[in-house]
Amino acid sequence: MRYLPLTETEREEMRKTIGIKETKELFSDIPKDKSYFSLADLPSALSESELLEKFKEIGRKNIFPGFLSFLGAGAYQHFIPELVNFLSNKSEFLTPYTPYQPEVSQGSLQGMFEYQTMMAQLTGMDIANSSLYDGGTAAAEGIVLALKKSKKQHILIAGNIHPEYIEIMQTYIKYLDYKMDLVPFDPQSGKLKLAELEGKIDQDTAGFIFQSPNFFGVVEEGKQISAMLHSKNSYSIQIVTEALSLAFLVPPGENDVDLVVGEAQSFGLSLGFGGPYLGFIAAKSEFLRQMPGRFVGQTLDSKGNRGYVLTLSTREQHIKRERATSNICTNEAWCAFRAGIYLATMGKKGLQSIAKTNHLNTAYFVKEVSKLNNVKVKYQKDYYNEVVLEVQNGKTDDFLKKLEAKKILAGIPLHWFYPDQKNTILVNFTEIHRKKDIDQLVQAIGEIK
Amino acid sequence: MNKQLPELMFLKSRDGKEGCSLSAPEIADDLCVLAADKLRKDIADFPQLSEVEIVRHYTNLAHLNYSVDAGFYPLGSCTMKYNPKINEKIANQPEWNAHPYSPIHLVQGNLEIMKSLEELLMKITAMAAFTLTPAAGAHGELTGLRVIRDYLTDKGDARKIVLIPDSAHGTNPASSVLCGYQTKEIPSNENGILEVETLKKHLDKDVAALMITNPNTLGIFEKNIVEIARVLHENGSLLYMDGANMNAFMGIAKPGDLGADVIHLNLHKTFATPHGGGGPGSGPVGVAKDLVKFLPVPIITHEGKEYKVRYHNESGSNRVKNFYGNFLVIIRALVYLLELGKENIRQVAEDAVLNANYIRKKLEPYLDLPYKSKSLHEVIFSDKGLTVKTLDIAKRILDYGMHPFTIYFPLIVHGAMMIEPTETESKETLDQFIDIMIKILDEAKKDPAFVQGAPYSTPVTRLDEVMAAKQLILRWKPAATQTN
Incomplete structure (x- = not known):
């Protein structure tokens, strides 16, 4: 077996050194009747070429390739420059452990420090950590952080956050003594009803978490929301599921948001059927000592040279155990490192340019599709790169199936998340789409009877 | 080869440099529907570099990293085994790269991959069902504990306490608290294991579960485990077995047979997926029959010829992560298990244990x-009787071109040196490591100050961690404004 370098002779030699006859003897603490079970029901070993054949065969059962896709909703298809693959897949970056020995980990550490810097710049916040699992868990960590820091018991949650994120937050605080309350949105605009939000904030409100652009693609009034919360001594927490929007829209920091959490999959991570992705959290510096996850900090070595270490570890589980700020250990370090490479490659101009293209492509679709009678764009104002499309006749499943027959995945039916939304779909546009792709979608929609 | 830290990329940035090639815009700017006050003006100080500068920057960073592809990495409890290259090749194929909300009849292959891994893990562990959604070991702990709490709550049994042996990883108590439990630490005996009598002393009707790592962080199998499970179950409590160290007995014993009600595995340890400098991982959770209905969604089923996905379990969603979990980690683990097959799976554990015992014998x-x-x-060795500290030895190992072991853990051992060689190391490598250790111990005797000054040959020398925690420079800022 190629991953097992010991030869039979060496095993024999080693057993002799240890003073045993059979390796089995080393396992004698395991109850005899519970060990050395039959392996008969496990598959036989495959050779490399057999593995390739086997996975090729499984791959053939995936028939999505070749479809023109407009699926988004928290997972976005963006172009990934080859440089990102080439550099991030170097085994020096892929195969080390967490940098607990900084003297031989400066590559990972400096890369993470640069990533932290770029995320802080993009969000407009003081600090950003070096990764969380994904957007949904980052949202959950965000509200737990706000609740702990404020020492209050009540958190408000926007009703137009990605429904999976809401589910994850609910799971996370299920057994903690906190109260969670949903703030409804206006079905006419897709946006939050600020008057209703204001009425819900009281003395025990730790904060309000909202998503912008929200689940329906609409940009919220971040500045007003933050001001409203701050006037009542509560935190403003923003979720960003499409990190690319940070390069185009006024960043959370400029809206005086206190905590930003979200998903940075858009920064060079492939769709990969949902993971691994990249959760992030960025904050005003007052949150620093209670934040979850790892931080890389700059320092000096004993000769006075610049270097990097994992720092603030007194917050973490391996030191603080049951008093830790979070249980996070292994996170998504490589994804963050890779995102750093992506961001460096795109650069300021590149990022701004494609962030704008995402919006313009969406605007072009809205303009073109508005000429049709069988569909209607539901929220025509303040969208970024996603819109809700109302199907005028019939149900969305039927509508989507007809487009699928033309090899188009036009969007995600919202009844998956909201059972009463029988005739709406969520459609996403990125820089991947050419004008002709959008024309093709519009034409295909127009042909549906 | 350059062994200096490259300048920070922000200092190399210049307006007008480009690292990417963009298509010409097709849509005119005037279609923008957002008002000017919603648009960002600038991303201050964001870098702009050319492609060749980016390549050099990261290539030079790569030179500063040690990795398991470069050499021995005996971090205890981390299972730094070799990461097979065929796993990378297969995981990077475009045919898996579907959107997670693709219609399921278009992604049957991906669903088959997940279901196949679930089924293999069930066979190896004798657990009734698995969820693959948790993103890492600690995330699995949180998920597993919540399943326990849901199960007990469902029975109307609101227990409050999780018992945790003193040798446990810090994630165990931290995860318990996040699940609303109080933790109670219980001592292991002089042989490093939990005694049934000790457990009984701490057991009452308020104990929801015992959370125990097996083999524990001393590398010792909890040989009372079957009796421990029996005593727990008699008391209405559950057994959570942390599978962080599953590499020690994969293919030799099954946690389910030993009485575990909940386990988590670490695909980035036992199942050979790359650590990536601290993730991504994957922490599947396996549960006994009565707990299956409390697993988080999504749940993949196989009905007739088709794979389907359920978004509601009988007890609700319980969702812990977006989408399906870390799919590209899951696929690597499946490739690994299929290459091992029944012919090799047991040999993995046997060689891992043989290697550890060989080091023990030689260094004892x-x-x-x-x-x-x-x-x-x-x-696990201690620093008892040494002229230098465990940290000094670890740093000196770096000079000999190897990565040290885990240090100062578990906490119950003074100056712990926790050595886990894994099965993917040759006897020559083990002998080299043993020789290096003997040499360093000799150096420490003759000239402790010299060892205390190590490392000497690394890109940077010992770093001032106190200064790092005090100054808290967590991001770059232009020189004039650098404060935090």
Whole structure:
């Protein structure tokens, strides 16, 4: 077996050194009747070429390739420059452990420090950590952080956050003594009803978490929301599921948001059927000592040279155990490192340019599709790169199936998340789409009877 | 080869440099529907570099990193085994790269991959069902504990306490607290294991579960485990077995047979997926029959010829992560298991344990072995009787071109050196490591100050961690404004 370098002779030699006859003897603490079970029901070993054949065969059962896709909703298809693959897949970056020995980990550490810097710049916040699992868990960590820091018991949650994120937050605080309350949105605009939000904030409100652009693609009034919360001594927490929007829209920091959490999959991570992705959290510096996850900090070595270490570890589980700020250990370090490479490659101009293209492509679709009678764009104002499309006749499943027959995945039916939304779909546009792709979608929609 | 830290990329940035090639815009700017006050003006100080500068920057960073592809990495409890290259090749194929909300009839292959891994893990562990959604070990702990709490709550049994042995990883108590439990630490005996009598002393009707790592962080198998499970179950409590050290007995015993009600595995340890400098991982959770209905969604089923996905479990969503979990980690683990097959899976554990015991035997004359019980996959020495600290030895190992072991853990061993070689190391490598250790211990005797000054040959020398925590420079800022 190629991953097992010991030869039979060496095993024999080693057993002799240890003073045993059979390796089995080393396992004698395991109850005899519970060990050395039959392996008969496990598959036989495959050779490399057999593995390739086997996975090729499984791959053939995936028939999505070749479809023109407009699926988004928290997972976005963006172009990934080859440089990102080439550099991030170097085994020096892929195969080390967490940098607990900084003297031989400066590559990972400096890369993470640069990533932290770029995320802080993009969000407009003081600090950003070096990764969380994904957007949904980052949202959950965000509200737990706000609740702990404020020492209050009540958190408000926007009703137009990605429904999976809401589910994850609910799971996370299920057994903690906190109260969670949903703030409804206006079905006419897709946006939050600020008057209703204001009425819900009281003395025990730790904060309000909202998503912008929200689940329906609409940009919220971040500045007003933050001001409203701050006037009542509560935190403003923003979720960003499409990190690319940070390069185009006024960043959370400029809206005086206190905590930003979200998903940075858009920064060079492939769709990969949902993971691994990249959760992030960025904050005003007052949150620093209670934040979850790892931080890389700059320092000096004993000769006075610049270097990097994992720092603030007194917050973490391996030191603080049951008093830790979070249980996070292994996170998504490589994804963050890779995102750093992506961001460096795109650069300021590149990022701004494609962030704008995402919006313009969406605007072009809205303009073109508005000429049709069988569909209607539901929220025509303040969208970024996603819109809700109302199907005028019939149900969305039927509508989507007809487009699928033309090899188009036009969007995600919202009844998956909201059972009463029988005739709406969520459609996403990125820089991947050419004008002709959008024309093709519009034409295909127009042909549906 | 350059062994200096490259300048920060922000200092190399210049307006007008480009690292990417963009298509010409097709849509005119005037279609923008957002008002000017919603648009960002600038991303201050964001870098702009050319492609060749980016390549050099990261290539030079790569030179500063040690990795398991470069050499021995005996971090205890981390299972730094070799990461097979065919796993990378297969995981990077475009045919898996579907959107997670693709219609399921278009992604049957991906669903088959997940279901196949679930089924293999069930066979290896004798657990009734698995969820693959947790993103890492600690995330699995949180998920597993919540399943326990849901199960007990469902029975109307609102227990409050999780018992955790003193040798446990810090994630165990931290995860328990996040699940609303109080934790109670219980001591292991002089042989490094939990005694049934000790457990009984702490057991009452308020104990929801015992959370125990097996083999524990001393590398010792909890040989009372079957009796421990029985006593727990008699009391209405559950057994959570942390599978962080599953590499020690994969293919030799099954946690389910030993009485575990909930386990989590670490695909980035036992199942050979790359650590990536601290993730991504994957922490599947396996549960006994009565707990299956409390697993988080999504749940993949196989009905007739088709794979389907359920978004509601009988007890609700319980969702812990977006989408399906870390799919590209899951696929690597499946490739690994299929390459091992029934012919090799047991040999993995046997070689891992043989390697650890070989190191133990060879170093025992030189180092204090605080627990004499049988070692499985790792061996733990203490710094008793040494002229230098564990940290000094670790740093000196770097000079010899190897990565040190885990240090100062578990906490119950003074100056712990926790050595886990894994099965993917040759006897030559083990002998080299043993020779290096003996040499360093000799150096420490003759000239402790020299060892205390190590490392000497790394890109940077010992770093001032106190300064790092005090100054808290967590991001770059232009020189004039650098404060935090």
